[in-house]
Every structure is written in C-alpha cells, then in structure tokens.
Amino acid sequence: MLARTDSRARALILLLVAAIVATGIGTRLAWWQIVERDPLTAIALHQLARHEQIPAERGEITDASGVLLATSVELQSIFATPPSVEDPESAAALLAPALSMDVDDLRARLTSEDPWVWLQRRVDPTVSERVRNMDLPGIGMLPETKRVYPVQGISPRTTLAAQVIGFVNVDGVGQYGIESAEDDLLAGLSGSVAAQEDVIGRQIADSVDELRQPVDGSDVQLTIDAGLQHLLEVALWSTYRRNSAEGVTGVVMDVTSGAVLALATFPSYDANRYGTLDPEVFSNPAVARQYEPGSVMKAFTVSAALDAGAITLTDRFKDNNNLRIGDVRIQNADRYTSPYGHGRITAGDVLKLSNNVGAAKIGLALGRERLYQAFRRFGFGVPTGIEISGEASGVVWNPDGPNGSGDLTAAQNAFGQGLSVTAMQLVAGYAAIGNGGELVTPHVVAGWTTPDGTYHQAQPPTPRRIMREETADTVLRLLTDAVDEGIAQPASIPGYSVAGKTGTAQIAGPITTRVQTGTDERGKPIYERSTHFGYVNGWIDSSFISLMPASDPKICTLLLIHRPATWGLYQMAQRPDDLFRELAPDILSYLAIPPDRPAQPVASR
Amino acid sequence: MAIVGARPARRFGLFGRTRPRPRTIAQPRRRAGAGRRAQRVGGVPGMLIGIAAAAGLALFHLSQSSHVAATGYEIADLHAALAELRAEQQQLLFQIGEARSPAVIQHRAKTTLQLETLSPDVVTFAQPSTKQHK
Secondary structure, eight states: OOOHHHHHHHHHHHHHHHHHHHHHHHHHHHIIIIISHHHHHHHHHHHHEEEEEEOOOOOOEEOTTOOEEEEEEEEEEEEEOGGGOSOHHHHHHHHHHHHTOOHHHHHHHHTOSSSOEEEEEEEOHHHHHHHHHHOOTTEEEEEEEEEEOOOBOSSTTOBTTHHHHOEEOTTSOEESHHHHHTHHHHHOBOEEEEEEBOTTSOBOTTOOSEEEOOBOOOEEEESOOHHHHHHHHHHHHHHHHHTTOSEEEEEEEETTTOBEEEEEEESOOOGGGGGGSOGGGTSOHHHHOOBOOGGGGHHHHHHHHHHHTSOOTTOOEEEOSOEEETTEEEOOTTTTTSTTOOEEEOHHHHHHHTOHHHHHHHHHHHOHHHHHHHHHHTTTTSOOOOSSSSOOOOBOOOTTSTTOOTHHHHHHHHTTOSOBBOHHHHHHHHHHHHTTSEEOOOBOEEEEEOTTSOEEEOOOOOOEEOSOHHHHHHHHHHHHHHHHTSTTGGGOBTTBOOEEEEEEEEEEEEEEEEEEEEEOTTSOEEEEEEEEEEEEEEEEEEEEEEEESTTSOOEEEEEEEESOOOBTTTBOSSOHHHHHHHHHHHHHHHTTOOOSSOOOOOOOO | OOOTTOOOOOOOSTTOOSSOOOOOSOHHHHHHHHHHHHHHHHHHHHHHHHHHHHHHHHHHHHHHHHHHHHHHHHHHHHHHHHHHHHHHHHHHHHHHHHHTOHHHHHHHHHHTSOOOOOOGGGOOOOOOOOSOOO
C-alpha cells in the first residue's frame, strides 16, 4: 500500500524528469533557434537558393526587304549521368545511330567516372525527339539556344552571304562578319534572377529576391538584297568552278549612298556547320584580303592627274613599250602584240589600251608626292569603315618614305603594282568617279530595330569630296570609252552604257629554283634548291570594275577572280569582263534600272 | 481501494484542473473567491477563442501560401509550354526561311515546275508616261 508521501515523491520525480527533459529540449531548441540561427539560415538559403542568368534573346539579321538571314532557335542538348545509366552497352548501341556518333566513343562517355557528361549539344529536333522516345535511364536533355542561318546558298553546304553575316560560337559570341562587328547591338544584355527553388528544382513562386530583366538584342537590317546576292552568288559559283580558281569575289554597291547591295565570295561555307571547317574560309576576302590590283588603278592615276591640272585630255605621252627607271624596265601587258608600243597616246588611250607605260608617265607627270596623296585621298591605305570585322587597310608606300623607291614606286603604283588594296576600297574609289567625286563609306547595315520596336536608320559618315565633279565626269566618260572602244569591250551589254576597267596583276609568292652551286670532282654541276619571294608564273588576280549605267551611274560592281587556272599569257576559262556581261543584265533587270541606250548587238570580241 | 485523503489527479499543462476541488469550506469563503473564479472561467474561453483565431489565421496563411505556390507552379508550367511553343515557332520560321531561299526556289522552279531562266534580252522596260494625270 502506498502512502500519500510516496505518491508525492513519485510525482515530484516525474515532474523533475519532465522538467529536465523539457529544459534539455528547450535548451537545444534555443541553441539551434537563437545561437545557431544565422549559420543555419545561411545553409538553408544556400540549399534553396537559385541564382541563374536569364539570357537575352539575340537579335535577328534580315536583308533589305526583311528576308530572315539569321535567327536563334531553341534546341535540345543531350547529356548523360553515367552512374544512372543502367546498361551502357545497349544505350550506346541505341544512341549511336540517332546521334551519328561512334559507338565506342559513346560507350566511353556513358561509362565515364564523371557524374555528368554532354553527349551532343544543340541537336536537330528530329534527333532530340528520337532520343526522348527511347526513354533511357540516365540520359537527359537541356534546352540551349542555337544561332541558325536559314537561307541556303547556291553551292552545296553554303548559306547565303555567309562571309558577310559571320556566325555565333557556342558561347554565344559573334564571330566574323556582322555577327562580330555588331555583336554589342545584336547580343543585348542578359538578366539574372535570385530566388528559391523546391526540392525538385522548380522556382518557388513569390520567392524572388532579386530580378534583373534581360534586355533583348536589336534586330539588324542589312543593305544586302537576298535576291541580288543570289544572282551574284550564282554567277560567281559558276566562274569559280569554270576557272578552277582559288577564290572569287563580287561586290555590288550603290554609288550614291555606299550601301552594299550584294557581296559574295567563294569558297564559302555553311554558317550552321562552321565547326568542322578551316577557319581561313571565315574571313571576307572583299575586306580582309589585300592584293596588288593592277590596271584598275590607272583610273585613279588619271583622275588625280586631271584633277590636279597636271595633264589635259589632249596631252600625249610617248609609249614605246619601254620605260626604264633605274634597273627596272616597265612594259605593257600587250608587249607581244605591240612590242614597240602605241606611239603617242592620250590619257583616254591609257585607259582604253590599259597602257602601263602611259600610266607610269602620267603618274610621274603628276609627281610622286601628289600621286601618293591622291591615292590616300581615294581611301587607299586605310580601312573603309565597313561594318564587317577583320577589314584590312591595304598598303600604299610613300615613294619618298623609308619603304619607297622614289620614281619607281610612283611609276609602279600608277598602273597598280607595288601597292595593295582591298576589293572594297576599289569599289568605294570607283563609286566616287560615278557619283561626281565624293568618297562614300561602304556599309552593309541599313538600320536596326530596338526591342521596343523603334527603327534606327544607320548613319554612315558624310561623303567626302576627293575630286572636282568635272574630273569625275571626265574620267567616267573615259572609262565608258574603255568599254565601248577599248580592251574592256567584252563587258559591253546591249541597251546600257557601261564605264569600266579591267585589271590583271601578278601575285607574289615563294619561288623555288635550282641554282648551280659548283661542280663535283667529275666536273658535273651541283645544284641546290633556292627559294625566294617574287611574282609566280601563272598566279594572277583578274578583275573588272564597272559603273552602270554610265550615263547616270547607279551601281558599281567589282568581279575579282583570284588565282584562276591559266595558260599562255594569262588565258583563263572565263575572264571577269565575260562574267560581267553574263551577270550585268540580270542585275539591271533585278534592280529595274531602265536602259539608257537603244538596244544594239553586243560588240564582237 | 480508494486512498483516503488523496488529492484529485491534475494534468500538466495550460488547462489546469480537470474538475473542481470539493468544496467543504463555509459559504462566505466561497463567496469571497467567486469573482476571481468567474474571471478565471471567463479567461479560458477567451484564450480558446484566441487560439482558435490564431489557428484559423495560420490555416488561412497556409492555404494562401499553398495556393500561391500552386499558382506559381501553374504559371511555371505555362511558361514552359510557352517556351516550347516559341521553340516550335522558331523552328517553323527557320523552315520558312529555308523554303524561301532563292537557291531552293530556283531549284524547285527548274526541277519541279520545269521553268527556264528568262533571257534578260527579252525584258523590256515600260517607258514613263508623258501624259499628265489629273
């Protein structure tokens, strides 16, 4: 039997135990809740925190009429978590054909010790659909943005105007062309969000701590016309193959505004599959490649001399096909058919005959310094400023500078040798002859539309007068005569007046020769191979530049064939002036430029 | 066997006694403590009401939080669906761009429609009208 005191004692003990337990729990709770509050909160927030970038949408690139040339699409990238892959052997066998990957490579990735590996990034939707349907454990997909270029080019595995547009690399950075030059405009600014996520990684609503909205990139509209670009690419692709050339370049530019309407080069590439290609093909030769232009420079020599009043149209220069400056002998390209030259010729004859001796004499009549300054005024030796990355400046030596050779430099420059230019510089220079003497800045960006829908028209620099209007008109007339009556006759087209100039220049490169270094004991000569740098036989750049219609020029075109297969004295399968005669009517029809002459039979070659 | 003089059982916690202590003391004393007891009785329902209100508020907060979370997930799902649709739209735009490629059109015109390229010589330009239109 229990006494009353026993009961109280038990109750007290129980109370005491309960109090101790409660105190312990309370103390522990207080420890976690008060003392350890901050570190625990930090751990919890870290576990829940979700901080991610919100990528800005890259702007589109369209042609002058709105044809989509570059856009971005969301594609799936396929990854694997190797520890979760149940049967790597069969998974590799199933995935390999779908991903067009090597089975062994795939198996190696699936059995990798890494917890997470990419299998293939940015796959086509059909491929991602196939992989999704396989429903393989340990294989997953993540969406990623890919830049795509929808308009196909004329040649297999090319996209239209690839070297004008460039491409975007896997990190989303523009490379080459407009993609690189206008990267800031196109890319926009990415945003970020700091929020909390649940156990399966979904963002918890109403948990956003910090939000910075992305600013999408602007859509860029080019001056390039996709239709005209196609016409140019068709013609260039044809001549590229016919001539077995190293490369071909074509430019069509509005002479008044400097807007480039078409700019094509071959070899070209598919901007959607740039990863496997030789990077050399990415740069745009029209702006990046500097070369000796040859006779097309004679128009600038004549312009400079006429503008400075150093010569008149009636002045005559003796051409005996032999101009000696120091040890160097300057001859004409037609030295085999006219070995003694053409007698006393005018500046007009120099352009008609593409006469080297006459051009050199005009250059010397103008004076070394004035010729050099005139070439600089025409924009040679400095980049034109076109919005295509990688533009070269070309090289024009001052004849009296450290790299110049006095009269020899001036005489050679006068007919386009001893200096280097880019195709775009030449087009800009000829445009000045066609527009009354103003140097325009070639440009390919017409304008851009910001994400709020506002269109901004590009404002190229104000054209700069580089010669008197009368001089430009006079040279334009002389160039028209060069096509109507001169050696550029193959370029004449029915119904239109054309002002133009052909140009052929040798290309320098390494030349290996056998040099006798002595004789052996039996008297036999000993030869050794010697390599030096000089003009290589058969290596040429052949070009034709035109202004159409010559009565009131609207467009300037340049067609350049780089290192065609040649035979004889620079014979080739299709000369640029022949190509021009095939292409020009299409361009004029496309641009709806009406004829300025009664239709007449094409002049016989 | 009952324990003589044993105190009635008490519960630990907020509610205190479960039943009143037997009253053996004279009436006047009882009357003297009646006000305090009445106050004590009035305090318990108040506390209960407060607790019920707090619980109600907590439940309301919980339901609202759940509702917000659920709506958030629904919005996220809609965003995902929108993103999928946008991806499909982008693919379609890409395919339209491909189909509109001049090279593709030219190829189809020549192979499927058997069209021939028109010679530029046959293109004639309309002369501008000399008549003044009123």
